[in-house]
Amino acid sequence: xxxxxxxxxxxxxxxxxxxxxxxxxxxxxxxxxxxxxxxxxxxxxxxxxxxxxxxxxxxxxxxxxxxxxxxxxxxxxxxxxxxxxxxxxxxxxxxxxxxxxxxxxxxxxxxx
Amino acid sequence: xxxxxxxxxxxxxxxxxxxxxxxxxxxxxxxxxxxxxxxxxxxxxxxxxxxxxxxxxxxxxxxxxxxxxxxxxxxxxxxxxxxxxxxxxxxxxxxxxxxxxxxxxxxxxxxx
Numbered sequence: 001x002x003x004x005x006x007x008x009x010x011x012x013x014x015x016x017x018x019x020x021x022x023x024x025x026x027x028x029x030x031x032x033x034x035x036x037x038x039x040x041x042x043x044x045x046x047x048x049x050x051x052x053x054x055x056x057x058x059x060x061x062x063x064x065x066x067x068x069x070x071x072x073x074x075x076x077x078x079x080x081x082x083x084x085x086x087x088x089x090x091x092x093x094x095x096x097x098x099x100x101x102x103x104x105x106x107x108x109x110x111x112x
Numbered sequence: 113x114x115x116x117x118x119x120x121x122x123x124x125x126x127x128x129x130x131x132x133x134x135x136x137x138x139x140x141x142x143x144x145x146x147x148x149x150x151x152x153x154x155x156x157x158x159x160x161x162x163x164x165x166x167x168x169x170x171x172x173x174x175x176x177x178x179x180x181x182x183x184x185x186x187x188x189x190x191x192x193x194x195x196x197x198x199x200x201x202x203x204x205x206x207x208x209x210x211x212x213x214x215x216x217x218x219x220x221x222x223x224x
Contacts, residue, residue: 032210043202043215044156051210089156093210098144098163100206100213104155 002027006090006103013080013110021075021106023064023090031092033057033066033073038087038105047075047088080110114139118203118216125223131176131190133219135203138184143205145186146213147178150200162186163208198223 007022025031032051036044048057053068062077073090090103115138125131137143147159158171160178168178175194179187186203200220204213 030210032212034212036215041218041220043218044204044213046212046214049212091213093206093212095210098161098169098208099158100146102156107153 002031002092002094002099002101004090004092004101004103006088006106008104008106009087010107010109013108015082015110015112016079017110019075019077019080019084019108021088021090021108023073023075023103025071025073025090025092025101027071027092027094029094031094033064034091034093034100035062035064035073035075036089036091036102038089040086044089080108082110082112084108085110114205114214116203116205116214116216118201118219120219121217122220123222125193125221127195127223128192131188131193131197131221133188133201133203133221135186135188135216136184137186137205140184140205140207142183144208145180146204146206147186147188148202148204150202150218152199156202159188193223195223197221 003026034049035047037047038044048059050057050066056065064075087105087107089105117136146161148156162180202218203216206213
């Protein structure tokens with residue numbers, strides 16, 4: 001079956017630190033992969049996506065590369081800001097299905 | 113462009129009372145529609161999804177139900193709320209296939 005596993009949180013970083021949030025997946029076919037961000041009290045927003053192996057999604061300084069050989073889609077940012085404090089969700093979707101599979105979310109707090 | 117609305121934004125209801133949450137999507141036709149629940153500090157739990165009018169798939173047996181009376185309208189209901197129904201309810205839409213989901217702003221439900 002399909003599933004997404006992401007690193008446990010919470011993660012606390014100082015401003016301008018490097019961020020990595022690990023995400024690995026299991027899929028029966030060829031999924032598309034996504035990262036979502038959720039700010040307190042809000043819905044989820046799509047942060048970036050990749051639809052095939054070796055694609056790199058990027059947005060607002062965040063990047064993630066679709067690695068089929070390691071079944072991973074790790075989220076990275078070179079220099080985090082206080083405004084990046086949020087919960088981050090990794091997710092996958094397959095062509096043949098109508099469902100999304102979300103990871104459990106990783107809470108990030110960036111301190112000045 | 114597409115827009116997704118949810119209302120109400122916040123709701124406080126006594127145990128045993130009925131519930132009706134509404135979600136509407138603008139700017140797209142025949143979307144897949146989803147209801148999720150998010151308990152405090154937790155991940156997303158898929159409750160229902162719909163691929164068309166009158167077509168509802170339930171993922172979790174419970175005292176909630178969903179209906180899709182119109183193409184772009186999705187309603188979450190309960191006849192009698194339980195304390196455990198408290199949470200943050202999110203509606204989302206997507207097109208069929210391995211494409212991103214778009215989330216509404218959510219409804220914060222507190223059952224007292």
